[in-house]
Amino acid sequence: MTRNVDAAMDEERPEKARVRTLWLEKLLAYKERYPDDAVPLYLTLSGAYGQDIKLLIKHGLIRVTEVGAITAQDQGVAVAIESNANAVLELQRRIPGLKILQQPFESLIRSTRLTVFPQGDQIRLCQARVVNLDLNEAVKFEDVDGELQFPPLQWIKKLCILHGEVRLEWCLLLTLHGEALWESAETKAVAEFLNENFMLEPNFASASEKVLGNKLHSRIVDGTIPAAKRLDTAEQQKLLMLYVPKRIARIAHEYGWRTETVHNLRYGGASRRAPMVTWVIDFRWDARVSRQPDAIYRDSLKRILVGAGYIAEDGTLS
């Protein structure tokens, strides 16, 4: 049975096509910079149709044989993760020779717990140069002893730790639903987290104001923001554009990674299209982690909104 997520992925929405070209640019750049890597170039939740991997094939990043199967030499370039058996079969049919792990990403990364980690060859797979978490879910928090946890952010924390072992710069492609259906308490916690750095980093504050708009920005600053679920769709997307990369920057700097948010984009939300948010974030190893970790974090904050923008229905980027 065709899953909604696969149908959505297969549908060639211009916005999604634009996002894929951004992914491709990043993959081409990494392949050019590191042609002989021991780690995979690309780890992806590609869905049953593998549109992103087909793009890699089309642009020569992965070579194929005369029947369209991935050549033996390029079989480790991309690795797909797919838990649904029928989707795995479809993916194998469409892209023979593709390495597919039939399991959920959470199983590969061994849960959100920081006491268990992937073993053996799975470590190398998690150290891929480009990791694409194209998730069909919204940011929903779990309250763990008062701490707001969102499992994908825990996965990213574990990816930071795993990449930290080899200190190879890497890139995260993250896509989430652009809905922030949070209650007041959760929204307040998010606002406090954002507000923390508005005072210390004026550049970040002004860039935030520009993205959020004066009104929403002020309500975050003075603590009068309503429950996020009451905000309109665009405002919810903008809130996520600020919150998610900031949380990632916060997580990453603890493990020596300075983040460079290359793209921070929202799309959809109109014409009955689901609102989405997507990021392209580079992780660069920064030796200041043992001396000035806060400096790393502040540098990361400066770049969070540099690539902020919007993808229109026709795929144009602004």
Add this chain to the structure above:
Amino acid sequence: MEIISTKKGSGESLHVTIHFDRMRQDLAERRRKGDDIAKADYTGEVEQAEISAHYTHVFLKRVRGEARAILAGAEPARPNAKARSLYGLRTESVRHILADQSLPSWTEFDEYSRTLLSVGLNVPVPYHSEWLPRRESQRLRDLVAEVADLNFSVEYDGTEIRKPIVLFPRDKSAGEACFIRRFTYKGTHVAARGYFYAQHGTIKPEELQGSLIRIRHAAVGSYDSSFLDFPTSEGSLIQRWISAEIWADDRLEDAMNIDRRTLRVAHPAYVELQRAVHAELRAVISEARKQLYETHNVERRKTRAADAISYMRQVVRRDVAPTNASVAAVLDRTLRVAEARPETSQLSRRLTVAEFYEIVVEVARETLPPRAFGDFIKRLTERLNE
């Protein structure tokens, strides 16, 4: 192992996971009532499916050990070895490689490709479009069509598998260098039909030498180069020139061992089939000896004589004519007559140096004066010793 199955018209699919990992548990943990031992367990659920869907998908999961490497992709069997691979090739490319007469054995391929070939040999997939010389394939049209009508196809990493049987004689002119003999048998315990293909020269790859038995279109193991224990002393050379496929009826299934690769040799159906196959093989060997071996020998002798005459004419022109033109003309005329009828010529004979030496000494003694004879023999002997 995971199985997902649904049928047309039903909105439900069955999704079952079989936990074979139980096999690795301690025997005591798997013991059930009485003497029963659990070999696996399963969990399952009924899920929604599209009404029009009709399929069964079987997923082998957690494949371990060597099997994992074989299924994962094409790699040489040994480090640094340059094994050939059929991975990712179109059907026509596979056929082209299999038709290559320089391929002595499937062991030239990597494990992956050998697995692919074995699968093709065992399941009822169609034949390649040109798997025999045209004349011979015409004689098997009905069998080929019957297999094609089963409409059974297997795709292996994008490659459509065909039967890996491609038989062409080494001599590209073909046609004359091979033949097909149809085989039909109706006995008390078994009936069978098929073909025997014979060619001049050893069948390559060697995996196709012998006889392959099929029951309900599935192969019983691989080609048996002993032809069901045919005496090796009978036409031992020609046995390697023959490749046969035999479709036996269901009654032979009773003779099949549990491994489904071998047959019980004492079973009446096997014994009867063996006798019929051996009788047919004797006829094939006899026909091959006449049609292929002897005919080919005559042809080879003719060619060898023609080559020898042509070379001798060159020598006459090059070495005799400058010294004695009239003798050269006579010799050339004689050789031209011989060239026109090489089959009657003795010039295809192979002589040892000693035999040739004896002839030359004899002719020299008859024609040369004693002094010249002595000089000639001395020079000739020195020359042959150089």
